[in-house]
Amino acid sequence: MLVLSNGIPKSGSSYLFKLTRDLLKTSINAENAVREAILKGELEGSDLFVSNLNDKSLLLLDSISKEFGPLAVKVHEKNLDRFSCFLTQEKIFTPFTYRDPRDCILSSLDHRARTNGEVFQNYGNVSDAIPNVKSWAKSAVLYLKSDCCAIKYESLIEFPEQQLMKLAGYFGISVTQAQAEKICLDELESRKKGTRQFNTGLKNRYIHEMTSSDIDKCNIEMRDVILTLGYSLS
Template sequence: MTGKLPHQIILSAGMPRAGSAWFYNLTRDCWLAAGGDDIREIRKTYPLESVITETNQNIDNFTLRKTILILLPFLMGKYFTIKIHFAPMPLGRSLIRLNWIHPTFIYRDPRDALLSAYEYGRRVEKTGRVNAFSHLDTIEKSIDFMSDYMTDWETWMHLADPAIFRYEDLLTDYYQQAERLVNFLDLDLQSQKIRNTIEKNKPRDAAQKTGGHFSKGKIGRFRDVLTPEQIALCEERFAPYLEKMGYEL
């Protein structure tokens, strides 16, 4: 793409602990490199500080209030990126059908994701802080936690097609996946700014950023850490999804 950016909101959706913050930063940075509006500045200018988070600009979901407020800058001609974990409420789905919102979705083997969520929660608890994973004080609770996201995974697989990415592919085939993202965003892959942005966000460099999203990041690590009983429980919970996701039992 060499002309004006399309007037739309890019919604970067992701399973928890699936590299969604990394993928969102890549998406936002490419969007900005192509001349898109910076949601961090929009958040300050419009009444959005109670709508999206300061870090990674997460909207949580499309309640009536949040949807109205997030549409204010959009209807004023702004085009920007935001992030979400949950499947969108009906208002969000309607905006996707209207093509006002263009979603992408990244997921990960839920067994590695739940292990990462559990370990991250334990690390944060040791510092005396609280986060979304602090209550996961056993692997079994983390299995329950990740199980709840499987219906969301199915929803996003329909809503975000063809812009669906796997964390493992982003780690092992980063440049090809980044090219897929840039093409979906309809940006100019030959732009030096875009190329520099892709290079800046590659796994080794992204790992140096704050946020704890690359504390381990290894593929299939659950097989070395979980007990046979916990692995069996994972198979019971996730077997209907794993093959469709592209993972072996």
């Protein structure tokens, strides 16, 4: 089984990826093969994040999973058509996380500040971030309409066990409520110990942290995708 754990940047995609790995009990050998392929330049990325998906990289990931066992890699891929032909294969899956675009902007700006501008370099302010976040939100709409398993960020942070069981159903894996709760609890404990770091999960940040003019700008420029993704303009 190969899982391409996808999502809008800053939409809980790392959290979902960690839960996916724990759920699948992914193969250490498969993960090491990915890391080795990245070191050799056969794949682009870092650790288990693959930054450039194309036919060659997808075929390599597929062959690794078939040789070594269950494999999940994290990706950020807007273009569903990039690997839609591979999704017809029985053992390749693509969960996708999405979030209120306005909160994605704020988390992106936070990330930029933490890295002194090395990440999200073009996101100097809310206005700068809108075009790319809007583009991602449009892609999310397409994923929602596809056969991918779409996971809403707000549901993931409020009801992680339910979303994990939804994911298990998508993968065709049998998991009990108790097992799902343990996976989520273990992930939370690993975060507390510092072995995994994620942003503090908050929803509707924009209401309290954006200026009224920035909120208005977002609502005007991203109105259609905000509503289509199921969020309010208020």
